[in-house]
Amino acid sequence: MNLAINGLVQRFTDPDGRRPPATVLDGLNLTTGDIQALVLVGPSGGGKSTLLRILAGLDVSTSGTVAFDGVPLPRDEKALQGYRRTVATVFQAYNLFPHLTAMQNLLLPLVHVHGLTEPEALERVREPLERFGLTAHAYKRPAELSGGQKQRIAILRALVVQPSRLFLDEPTSALDPEMTGEVLEMIGELKALGTQFVLVTHEMGFARKVADEIAFIVDGSVGAHAPAADFLDRCTDPRIRLFLDRTLHA
């Protein structure tokens, strides 16, 4: 994917006037090469998640443009809904619907959004469940799954609709280290399978492994942007060095 972002602004105003308006993205520009995986890193509150929500078609920016492979993102809700059906998003937590089993969670978008019959949908999810070692958990409810299993099912639900690209918003931030490992491993496999994705993460070691390019988002704009290896090893910006030192030695 070629991602081109121009002058992206996201400003939140509280209609009741209880809080001051906040500018979360402040004229952000970013142009990537033709890459498979973009990783967004940066301090909390810097605007990474806000940016990802706009890229995923969940929020509309105040102003500015975003284009994937030359196709601009729509701005009206009806068209955005269509766009969201071609991509997929995984959040930090609570992705799954708690009243449905893992299997029902997987089938829901296939049947109700993508028009598959139930047998077709079952056939579609069988092999991926097997490959990611989740078959044994298919008929459990989210409350019976571990945090890592929940996230892997959520990623699977995103995958089986065969999206053109995947957005992952800190998918391991709510997990303990052991479960983080199993989720990262799964994302690593996506990379090997050729899935295109944009990932927000704090796992710098992992970012280096899967990213083609890394963008450092700070104070609502891009503080630095480079191919993964350059970014981590040759970066001289003191803000980024400080951030890297903190996160790598945390």
Add this chain to the structure above:
Amino acid sequence: MPRWLAYTLVLALLAAGGAWAFASLDMNWNWGLVWEYRAAFVRGWWMTVALSLASLLTSSLFGIIAAVMLRSRFTFAQAVARVYVELIRGTPLLVQLLIGWYVIAAALRVGSDQRYLVGVLVLSLFSGAYMAEIFRGGLDAIPRTQLDSARAIGLTPWQTLRLVVLPQAVRIVLPAVAGQLVSLVKDSSLLSVISIAEFTFNARNVNSATYSTLESYLPLAVGYLALTLPLSALSRWLERRFRYEAA
């Protein structure tokens, strides 16, 4: 103390107290005469069941509509629902029934054969105001992240409501709705004031015919308990059953 023993003890104390109170009354019980009217009790009891069930369905509908309006972005819809809920919850059902039948229904020239319909309608409006708050709580209990997830997989707003929000909200509100049904059963006794021949109305008629007050009204208490105790049990069971899925 084991649970069964505790309950047995409480019930025994209650029975002893009741027996002592009644014994001190020096009553001339006249159960034989009242027994002849047993058909009226049975008919009234079934009428109460039917009225309660009908009102439960209609009041659920009113409650859902009002709850959605309470959460609406449109100030006017909000105001309508808020005034409805506060007005109804703040006034006695007795007054609402009298106004509903003798003023509104009369003004609309509703025939006296329609009193059951009007009765169910007023009772449903009454109960619906309580239901509205129950449903609003259920809708509020669904985290925003669920709506995000629904949007992210491409569901339309209507699909989100149907497939994600309502199934979860229903599980959350079911125990409270079952509890509301208990109130509804007892509140339906007030329909007797507009001459609806439900359980209480018939018991009162038996009393007028036999002058056996307690013999007429004690079966009434037993009859209502026979309805409300299982409903309370159902409500508690539902609460346990659906506690699981908070995660």
